[in-house]
Amino acid sequence: MARTTSKMMALGTKAPEFELLNTVDDSIESLHEWKGVKGTVIMFICNHCPFVKHVNHELSKLAKDFKPKGIECIAISSNDAKNYPQDGPQNMKQNAIDHDFIFPYLYDQTQAVAKAYDAACTPDFYAFDKDLKLVYRGQLDDSRPGNDIPVTGKDLRAALNALLDNSEISEDQKPSLGCGIKWK
Template sequence: MLLDTPICDFGWNAPDFTLKDAHGRAYAMREQIGENGLLIAFLCNHCPYVQAIGHRLAKDAETLKAAGINVLAVMSNDYRDVPIDGPAYMPKFAEKFGWSFPYLVDEDQSVGQTYGAVCTPDFFGFNVQGELQYRGRLDNAGMRDPKGRKRELVEAMQLVALTGQGPRQQIPSMGCSIKWAR
């Protein structure tokens, strides 16, 4: 099911969480906020939207990291229902796209629910105080050829890094619905 993300709730304070990657390494969200902010991306392996942006996201994450903005990816899908999204497949998927950021398993789906994540990809951009400033799409290319794309997420997060606030105009991300446990 194709869904769009809700409008950004500017200033919403990011709830802390600790999740593990597929190798069992734990990451606490609050400890991952960079000197200029944090991007949390809700992703999964099977979604064609995530697959279409995978390489672009890797490049954009490197740009953000250079700007003092860290990136965390969270996989909240019920992988018992969609096995390809499970921890056994996550490292290879991340490697395929060159992701250098932690790709974390939301085993009980509590982080996805707390954040109100609705689809993959779903991007949450926070300032250094952990206040939500971006809830939009990666770029204007979507699933098309990315040549000449407008890097909306990067531009928004660079603004957040400079001013602490995101742009007031944001275009929602679109993707596959998160697969919640029944």
């Protein structure tokens, strides 16, 4: 498995708008439809990456923990489904069902959204405040497949809790690490 790190978009960047296919119900969803009252987490994930498989249960748990607090999560897969069919819409739908995702799992067929966010790997995390300004980008936590560190989501959770508490979010943020996005 190739290891690729986040490119670390500049803090304060406004979230690029998008409209993408929600693979769970075949609807078209936009960022503004899913924007959280207090914040929004955008996650670039996919089905086949071992780094994402390692954290899927935490992604589901994190969304369930923060949705009642006004933070919405949105997952996007931008991988080339022609060369990586396991990352296509039908399999995305099944993955969302299997992991009880309460957030939309959107398909970025043209890869334009991944490019707009400067996403580089799966998983890649972006947390935005209520005005859709970037306050966190980086890793979920220090856990990786095979390193025996428990998956807790501590880094992203700390940023989201600080956002909710209106306290300062550390700018010392570690890049995410995972499989590179499978570009066309």
